Amino acid sequence: xxxxxxxxxxxxxxxxxxxxxxxxxxxxxxxxxxxxxxxxxxxxxxxxxxxxxxxxxxxxxxxxxxxxxxxxxxxxxxxxxxxxxxxxxxxxxxxxxxxxxxxxxxxxxxxxxxxxxxxxxxxxxxxxxxxxxxxxxxxxxxxxxxxxxxxxxxxxxxxxxxxxxxxxxxxxxxxxxxxxxxxxxxxxxxxxxxxxxxxxxxxxxxxxxxxxxxxxxxxxxxxxxxxxxxxxxxxxxxxxxxxxxxxxxxxxxxxxxxxxxxxxxxxxxxxxxxxxxxxxxxxxxxxxxxxxxxxxxxxxxxxxxxxxxxxxxxxxxxxxxxxxxxxxxxxxxxxxxxxxxxxxxxxxxxxxxx
Amino acid sequence: xxxxxxxxxxxxxxxxxxxxxxxxxxxxxxxxxxxxxxxxxxxxxxxxxxxxxxxxxxxxxxxxxxxxxxxxxxxxxxxxxxxxxxxxxxxxxxxxxxxxxxxxxxxxxxxxxxxxxxxxxxxxxxxxxxxxxxxxxxxxxxxxxxxxxxxxxxxxxxxxxxxxxxxxxxxxxxxxxxxxxxxxxxxxxxxxxxxxxxxxxxxxxxxxxxxxxxxxxxxxxxxxxxxxxxxxxxxxxxxxxxxxxxxxxxxxxxxxxxxxxxxxxxxxxxxxxxxxxxxxxxxxxxxxxxxxxxxxxxxxxxxxxxxxxxxxxxxxxxxxxxxxxxxxxxxxxxxxxxx
Numbered sequence: 001x002x003x004x005x006x007x008x009x010x011x012x013x014x015x016x017x018x019x020x021x022x023x024x025x026x027x028x029x030x031x032x033x034x035x036x037x038x039x040x041x042x043x044x045x046x047x048x049x050x051x052x053x054x055x056x057x058x059x060x061x062x063x064x065x066x067x068x069x070x071x072x073x074x075x076x077x078x079x080x081x082x083x084x085x086x087x088x089x090x091x092x093x094x095x096x097x098x099x100x101x102x103x104x105x106x107x108x109x110x111x112x113x114x115x116x117x118x119x120x121x122x123x124x125x126x127x128x129x130x131x132x133x134x135x136x137x138x139x140x141x142x143x144x145x146x147x148x149x150x151x152x153x154x155x156x157x158x159x160x161x162x163x164x165x166x167x168x169x170x171x172x173x174x175x176x177x178x179x180x181x182x183x184x185x186x187x188x189x190x191x192x193x194x195x196x197x198x199x200x201x202x203x204x205x206x207x208x209x210x211x212x213x214x215x216x217x218x219x220x221x222x223x224x225x226x227x228x229x230x231x232x233x234x235x236x237x238x239x240x241x242x243x244x245x246x247x248x249x250x251x252x253x254x255x256x257x258x259x260x261x262x263x264x265x266x267x268x269x270x271x272x273x274x275x276x277x278x279x280x281x282x283x284x285x286x287x288x289x290x291x292x293x294x295x296x297x298x299x300x301x302x303x304x305x306x307x308x309x310x311x312x313x314x315x316x317x318x319x320x321x322x323x324x325x326x327x328x329x330x331x332x333x334x335x336x337x338x339x340x341x342x343x344x345x346x347x348x349x350x351x352x353x354x
Numbered sequence: 355x356x357x358x359x360x361x362x363x364x365x366x367x368x369x370x371x372x373x374x375x376x377x378x379x380x381x382x383x384x385x386x387x388x389x390x391x392x393x394x395x396x397x398x399x400x401x402x403x404x405x406x407x408x409x410x411x412x413x414x415x416x417x418x419x420x421x422x423x424x425x426x427x428x429x430x431x432x433x434x435x436x437x438x439x440x441x442x443x444x445x446x447x448x449x450x451x452x453x454x455x456x457x458x459x460x461x462x463x464x465x466x467x468x469x470x471x472x473x474x475x476x477x478x479x480x481x482x483x484x485x486x487x488x489x490x491x492x493x494x495x496x497x498x499x500x501x502x503x504x505x506x507x508x509x510x511x512x513x514x515x516x517x518x519x520x521x522x523x524x525x526x527x528x529x530x531x532x533x534x535x536x537x538x539x540x541x542x543x544x545x546x547x548x549x550x551x552x553x554x555x556x557x558x559x560x561x562x563x564x565x566x567x568x569x570x571x572x573x574x575x576x577x578x579x580x581x582x583x584x585x586x587x588x589x590x591x592x593x594x595x596x597x598x599x600x601x602x603x604x605x606x607x608x609x610x611x612x613x614x615x616x617x618x619x620x621x622x623x624x625x626x627x628x629x630x631x632x633x634x635x636x637x638x639x640x641x642x643x644x645x646x647x648x649x650x651x652x653x654x655x656x657x658x659x660x661x662x663x664x665x666x667x668x669x670x671x672x673x674x675x676x677x678x679x680x681x682x683x684x685x686x687x688x689x690x691x692x693x
Contacts, residue, residue, distance in 0.1 A: 063574060063575070064574075068574075069574055072570055072574060075570075076567055076570065079563070160418070163419075164418065167388070167390035168390065171390065171392075171395075172388075172390040172391050172392055172395075172693075173392065173616075173693065174562075174588065174591075174616045176591070176616050176619060176620065177591065177594075177595065178620075178623055178625075193599065200599070267563070270563070270566065270595070271562035271563050271565075271566055271591075271592055271595060272562065272566075272591065272592075272594070272595040272598075273562055273588075273591055273616075275561060275562045275563075275588060277560075277561045277588070278561050278562055278563040279563060281559075318571075319571060319574060322554075322556060322571040322572075322574070322575070323571075323574055323575055325554065325575070327517075327545065328517050328555075328556060328557050329517050332517070
């Protein structure tokens with residue numbers, strides 16, 4: 001413990017001094033722009049987000065540009081946004097988590113069944129769901145950090161295990177919104193909404209935004225946050241410089257599981273009922289948001305704010321295209337284009353020019 | 355975990371039983387898309403009960419998830435190898451499974467498609483299914499009659515299954531529009547209609563989350579929507595949440611198809627106006643009877659007159675019946691529901 005405290009001190013004192021910086025030898029607008037993108041990874045998705053809002057706003061007009069529509073996008077992306085925050089942490093460590101969607105839906109099922117099958121008080125059921133999600137994350141984390149199995153393989157396995165257990169445990173039965181409203185309104189908490197001048201926010205949306213900002217701060221300003229980046233960038237170098245790689249990985253996977261459980265809670269608020277068939281695509285959708293948000297799949301690079309923007313870009317395209325009356329297929333088409341474009345931009349930013 | 359082990363043990367026991375029984379008795383196979391969806395659970399119950407009654411050995415197989423085609427192919431091969439007399443199949447992939455089905459038929463097995471017709475439908479010896487077009491037509495007629503003269507000015511949201519337009523989704527959608535009195539254009543695909551009363555189509559994946567998002571998207575296009583067609587009851591529950599969020603849950607008519615217990619309960623609670631109920635238990639038990647008959651004297655099951663499949667029936671469930679559309683009450687619907 002004292003070790004990390006002194007590490008903090010060092011960081012604090014050193015911050016006064018000037019660090020080694022990338023010197024910009026290139027000239028002209030492109031060079032400066034390139035440099036700006038390099039030092040601020042969330043800038044690209046932010047530009048794409050603003051551009052797509054403006055384009056759809058021009059094409060559609062008030063129906064899209066209203067506070068109602070714009071906050072609707074927030075509501076529609078809240079589940080994916082929260083799950084993508086968890087996915088970002090994992091991908092920053094150069095891992096990938098295919099089980100996030102399964103953990104999300106199983107956590108929501110646990111919360112529902114604890115109340116309706118075992119008659120436990122809702123507060124306890126929610127805590128049970130959160131603990132459950134954390135344990136699922138811990139399972140992934142132990143297999144990755146102790147057994148040294150590749151994250152892709154581990155979570156490919158746990159995805160199936162957790163999803164199958166979810167169906168078996170829930171017997172694929174839905175708990176209806178009416179019963180939840182009357183007996184366990186706490187489960188609907190994340191769906192509670194409030195109006196601010198035509199804009200509709202839900203507790204879940206606020207949770208998503210708050211979560212992203214807290215994680216962004218933690219990743220940037222705490223020792224743990226820097227360890228996450230270090231482990232993702234080069235685990236051996238991190239180990240040699242005194243980072244406990246195993247413990248960092250385990251904590252990242254556990255935190256990811258916990259966040260997914262919160263997403264499960266938000267899921268109940270959004271769809272009203274507890275349904276074991278929801279959110280099963282959240283793993284792919286969250287990876288999409290992370291990639292479009294500019295976090296490198298090779299780890300150690302990118303900002304979690306970018307992930308939020310990435311999720312919002314997908315939401316803007318989905319609603320925008322639907323309002324234009326386009327066939328739903330076009331949404332998938334453009335999301336695919338965006339994914340490839342995002343990786344291409346990522347490569348361009350990384351390119352070291354002579 | 356114990357449940358998992360128990361069911362595995364049970365599966366082995368069933369297989370062993372079937373293997374031992376094959377030289378003396380008749381055996382049959384039931385292959386469903388998954389073994390956790392309440393619809394298929396009910397199907398298995400119906401098949402097991404009838405098989406026990408007739409003294410037939412039943413083997414059951416299921417894919418892990420909807421769309422798990424490989425497992426179904428393996429199941430058919432296992433069935434052929436075990437010397438069963440017939441297969442009841444709910445195909446995940448209606449066209450790709452055809453070659454395996456042909457193999458089974460060449461080996462003298464009777465293959466009956468349950469719930470989901472194969473493409474082409476005559477790839478199986480028979481199809482026992484709900485008339486999905488009729489199921490849609492009933493809720494369409496009910497919605498039009500309930501609105502009366504206002505049906506002329508209806509604003510309709512169509513919440514469909516998914517972008518690949520599987521037959522079941524197309525039939526229900528087109529049936530609803532026909533029942534409502536709207537020209538459907540090409541009856542083999544949804545979305546090509548010109549009628550101005552249709553605000554738009556969106557896809558739900560047949561679950562609550564998809565239903566809510568699709569409803570929100572269509573409401574953003576036209577907040578005045580007053581009729582909502584939904585592919586199934588989970589999608590309807592999601593659509594209701596979207597309407598509730600903007601305070602319009604009481605002035606919009608939602609109709610659906612399926613007849614699952616939570617869905618029928620939602621009709622009782624006024625979430626859904628009316629739903630068309632289908633009968634998985636009957637599909638399976640009639641299927642087992644047909645296999646027994648075939649094993650005895652080689653009789654092939656006959657399709658319902660005027661249709662290319664055996665119609666296992668569909669009934670409209672509502673507590674607000676209208677003239678000219680036959681329906682049953684929610685109470686009767688609860689007795690017949692599944693899941």
